[in-house]
Amino acid sequence: MSGKKWQELPRPVRVGLVTAGGAEAALKVWSLIDLVRRPADQVRGPKALWAFGLMTVNSLGAVPLIYLAKGRRH
Template identity: 45%
Template sequence: METKRKFQDLPPGGKIAVASAAIAELTLMVAALRDLHKRPAEQVKGPKPAWAAASMINFLGPIAYFAFGRRK
């Protein structure tokens, strides 16, 4: 049976990749939540609480909000 790999066990390139993905995900989430907070409800397609919850879902939530959740 294979044991779980720890972050410490990753090669340097793997650590950089994981850290970069985490930073990108957090940046997208914060940007989506900030935009949602500042945008009036009339300019959001659907309920703002639902988009806030969706923005917490990995990369897909914030990308979906920016692609489909805002009125132009």
């Protein structure tokens, strides 16, 4: 495997990776806080399964966005 070191990556790539990572982390925190505060009857599916998915799956923000869009009842 001939991966590049962090310093060898072009600056725009490094900025993009840090930005994407920060966005995913923020979405996960927001989703987890909402999940903890929301009563179980307002969540579609088991809260434990949502929490497990949110904490373990690296999805470029897809799992938190799915939870926020479809996993909550209003």
